[in-house]
Amino acid sequence: MALIIAACPFTTLVVPQMWYSMKGRAMNGTAAIVGAGIGGLATAIGLRRIGWEVTVLERWPEINPEGTALGIRPDAQAALAQLGLREELLRRTVPYRQAVIRTPQGERIADLPLERIERKGGAPVLMLSRTSLMNMLVDALGGHGDQDRCEDHRSGSSAWAA
Numbered sequence: 001m002a003l004i005i006a007a008c009p010f011t012t013l014v015v016p017q018m019w020y021s022m023k024g025r026a027m028n029g030t031a032a033i034v035g036a037g038i039g040g041l042a043t044a045i046g047l048r049r050i051g052w053e054v055t056v057l058e059r060w061p062e063i064n065p066e067g068t069a070l071g072i073r074p075d076a077q078a079a080l081a082q083l084g085l086r087e088e089l090l091r092r093t094v095p096y097r098q099a100v101i102r103t104p105q106g107e108r109i110a111d112l113p114l115e116r117i118e119r120k121g122g123a124p125v126l127m128l129s130r131t132s133l134m135n136m137l138v139d140a141l142g143g144h145g146d147q148d149r150c151e152d153h154r155s156g157s158s159a160w161a162a
Contacts, residue, residue, distance in 0.1 A: 028052060072093065
């Protein structure tokens, strides 16, 4: 079986469910994942864990792990744990238990419902920088050394075997 997957935030929801349903079955295949963002890298890890040969395609020559902090909710923590990343996630994060939304002038608009999320999900939201999450996912794939990478110098695109 072969798949081409365009990675997006939705991919992060679908692939763990697909992985759960295929778990325990001998299911090999190849997949090309378009996009080396959070969704694409998580998808590559999940498919590789069930025996698939995966190639990640990215339009930039290097993964650019930049961005701001992310709140990792309990359901996302569970998905990362299924990918074998629980301990590394806990090592890189801090609990996020209080936050306020304010106007640009500093006026309080609302509190984020972090206590309710923790009560319902059984774990606190964990704060993590996007850079740290991206690096964790790349490391879980074994990096992307030059020996496994090819580059299209006309478009600046890259591909590497995961």
